[in-house]
Amino acid sequence: MAMNSRTQFPIGGADRTGGANRKKTRKKVVFSIKILTLSALTLYFVFPVAFMLLRSVMTEAEASSVPVAFFPQGFNYQSYVKIFREDYWLYTLNTLKIALINIVTMVFTASLSAYGFARIKFKGRGPLFAVMLATLMLPAAVSQIPLYVLYARFGWIDTHYPFIIPKMFGGGAINIFLIIQFMRSVPKELDEAAEIDGAGVFRRYVQITMPLCVPILIYITVNIFNGAWGDFNTPKVFLQTKSKFTLAMGIYYQSFLGGYQMAFSNLRMAAGVFMTVIPAILFFVFQKRLVEGINIGAVKG
Amino acid sequence: MNIELCAPPAREAKRRRLTRGARRQLAGILFELPLILGLIIFTAYPVAESLRLSLYRYNGFDTNVFNGFNNFKYMFANESQVKEVLRVFGNTFIYCFVSVPLSLFLSYFLAMPLNKNFKGVGVFRLLIYLPVIIPSVVSALLYKDIFDVTYGVMNQIFGGLGLPQGTFFSHRSTAMATLIWAGMWNLGGGMILWLSAFKNIPASLYESAKIDGANPLRRTLAITLPMSTPMIFYNLVMNLINSMQIFNSMMITGGDGEGPEQSLYFIAVKIYNEAFQFFRMGYAAALSWILFLVVGLLTVVVFATSKWVFYGDE
Numbered sequence: 001m002a003m004n005s006r007t008q009f010p011i012g013g014a015d016r017t018g019g020a021n022r023k024k025t026r027k028k029v030v031f032s033i034k035i036l037t038l039s040a041l042t043l044y045f046v047f048p049v050a051f052m053l054l055r056s057v058m059t060e061a062e063a064s065s066v067p068v069a070f071f072p073q074g075f076n077y078q079s080y081v082k083i084f085r086e087d088y089w090l091y092t093l094n095t096l097k098i099a100l101i102n103i104v105t106m107v108f109t110a111s112l113s114a115y116g117f118a119r120i121k122f123k124g125r126g127p128l129f130a131v132m133l134a135t136l137m138l139p140a141a142v143s144q145i146p147l148y149v150l151y152a153r154f155g156w157i158d159t160h161y162p163f164i165i166p167k168m169f170g171g172g173a174i175n176i177f178l179i180i181q182f183m184r185s186v187p188k189e190l191d192e193a194a195e196i197d198g199a200g201v202f203r204r205y206v207q208i209t210m211p212l213c214v215p216i217l218i219y220i221t222v223n224i225f226n227g228a229w230g231d232f233n234t235p236k237v238f239l240q241t242k243s244k245f246t247l248a249m250g251i252y253y254q255s256f257l258g259g260y261q262m263a264f265s266n267l268r269m270a271a272g273v274f275m276t277v278i279p280a281i282l283f284f285v286f287q288k289r290l291v292e293g294i295n296i297g298a299v300k301g
Numbered sequence: 302m303n304i305e306l307c308a309p310p311a312r313e314a315k316r317r318r319l320t321r322g323a324r325r326q327l328a329g330i331l332f333e334l335p336l337i338l339g340l341i342i343f344t345a346y347p348v349a350e351s352l353r354l355s356l357y358r359y360n361g362f363d364t365n366v367f368n369g370f371n372n373f374k375y376m377f378a379n380e381s382q383v384k385e386v387l388r389v390f391g392n393t394f395i396y397c398f399v400s401v402p403l404s405l406f407l408s409y410f411l412a413m414p415l416n417k418n419f420k421g422v423g424v425f426r427l428l429i430y431l432p433v434i435i436p437s438v439v440s441a442l443l444y445k446d447i448f449d450v451t452y453g454v455m456n457q458i459f460g461g462l463g464l465p466q467g468t469f470f471s472h473r474s475t476a477m478a479t480l481i482w483a484g485m486w487n488l489g490g491g492m493i494l495w496l497s498a499f500k501n502i503p504a505s506l507y508e509s510a511k512i513d514g515a516n517p518l519r520r521t522l523a524i525t526l527p528m529s530t531p532m533i534f535y536n537l538v539m540n541l542i543n544s545m546q547i548f549n550s551m552m553i554t555g556g557d558g559e560g561p562e563q564s565l566y567f568i569a570v571k572i573y574n575e576a577f578q579f580f581r582m583g584y585a586a587a588l589s590w591i592l593f594l595v596v597g598l599l600t601v602v603v604f605a606t607s608k609w610v611f612y613g614d615e
Contacts, residue, residue: 038414038415041411041429042428042429045428045431045432045489046428048432048435049431051443052439066452068457070457109335109336116329116332116333117333121325121329122325122329122330123326124329128333131340132340135344137600138348138596139542139545139592139593141546141568141573141588142351142593143344143351144589145351145354145582145586146346146348146354146586147347148576149350149361149582150347152361166339166343168335169336169339169340170335170339229436232437232438232552233548236551236573237573252438255442255552255555256555256556265446265449268442269442269446272435272442272443276436276439279434280434291497294493295497297535298494298532298535298539299494299498299535
């Protein structure tokens with residue numbers, strides 16, 4: 001409301017007649033108040049991250065004394081050493097394996113089907129697209145139980161197949177949708193020109209359209225990675241043996257089921273920091289692409 | 302006369318188009334083949350099978366008896382079960398209908414001051430976004446530790462501010478509120494969405510509104526919000542569907558996943574428990590179908606009342 005008075009004189013010469021200085025100082029004050037408020041807010045949002053980092057370098061004695069200090073007495077990396085003694089390297093390998101396979105297969109099949117929807121006019125395209133979108137509102141819990149029974153018959157329980165095989169088919173409705181949205185901004189003419197030149201449809205998909213879709217493919221790649229990396233529901237249902245665990249399941253196990261190993265919050269937080277490192281790197285490297293991707297999916301969609 | 306003249310070329314074109322059309326049809330189906338197979342094997346089959354299972358008494362191994370509508374009757378007629386089902390759905394609804402609109406609302410006020418270009422605005426945005434980068438399983442653990450009654454840091458802060466000590470996740474009266482509060486550390490996600498939405502609004506709209514003498518409030522209500530409705534709508538739908546299925550709460554509650562006096566017991570966790578802890582898979586399937594219907598209904602309602610969404614030129 002403070003800015004109200006300004007807009008009441010939209011064209012007038014009020015600026016030139018001495019109000020200028022007062023206005024400038026007022027603007028400065030308003031700006032400083034804003035910066036101060038923003039800084040306080042930012043502090044609040046940085047707080048959990050700082051908490052996690054600081055807690056992770058505490059000793060066990062520090063982390064279990066009452067009251068626990070916010071700042072550690074020194075830099076102690078023992079908790080990181082310890083989590084790796086607890087099979088963490090194995091959980092990491094398992095999770096990386098799943099995530100990387102998912103990236104390859106999901107990007108391929110999602111882009112394949114997105115190309116089909118966006119560039120090939122075949123009969124049944126509309127209904128198929130509608131069905132695909134409708135699966136977005138299907139709760140995972142509905143298919144979980146029959147899939148468990150089915151996978152049990154395949155001998156897939158306590159293996160990584162449930163994480164890998166289903167993802168090879170379609171690659172996720174939301175990813176397909178995002179690529180289609182992006183392809184709208186990719187000129188069709190290139191594709192059509194290539195068709196006249198006699199390029200087959202698969203070649204047009206690989207050589208003409210996909211290279212232009214790299215920005216959105218990066219976005220979904222990061223999303224697929226983060227999805228696989230942080231997935232807790234699937235391992236909770238399908239995994240039983242410790243050696244098969246993913247990181248999310250490993251942390252859960254160590255915190256609640258395995259009991260003592262992670263009883264200390266410094267260990268939990270070290271595991272948390274470790275699990276955040278790759279997503280954080282991905283975010284910092286691909287920041288621009290990610291914001292762009294969000295824009296395509298959620299804002300223009 | 303005319304017709305006859307036109308006929309031969311038209312027929313020829315038609316024939317050529319037909320073969321090309323058939324080729325195109327084949328290509329389309331081949332490109333969609335993985336998706337079609339996936340939809341059949343990993344969606345349609347389990348959904349149908351789940352409906353069938355909901356009519357059976359099935360423990361996942363040997364017992365597999367047709368049970369009629371007894372699973373549903375049990376859900377709605379058995380006294381303790383009714384209570385529990387109502388509680389898990391109640392919890393899920395509260396979580397869903399408070400946290401989703403609240404975060405959309407609050408993140409707007411976070412995005413507003415950051416929508417201008419001044420020195421350091423990028424740093425503010427980045428730092429506010431930071432908690433969103435943390436995988437949700439990790440943030441659940443993190444919240445659990447921050448809000449731990451004895452070892453947690455929040456009670457120290459409360460003490461320092463002269464506030465009474467909180468019970469947070471450890472008491473039924475505060476557990477849900479704490480969970481929703483903790484979730485608000487992810488407002489940075491909503492902030493980015495609002496900022497993107499703001500960016501897509503042509504500046505000319507604001508300029509002409511200014512010339513017409515519209516004040517900032519008026520400009521917000523008449524330009525910013527209507528132009529952001531596609532974003533609001535998309536996020537409302539996606540976040541409602543997702544938060545109806547909240548499952549990571551198990552990272553906070555541990556063990557049975559219920560929380561103090563079932564105050565953090567959500568429907569997806571109950572379905573998991575019924576199916577994989579108590580091996581009442583038929584009953585769990587019935588519950589999952591109820592969840593499906595609720596989510597479906599919710600989506601339909603949101604879409605049916607989406608007249609307020611403004612799609613510009615479309």
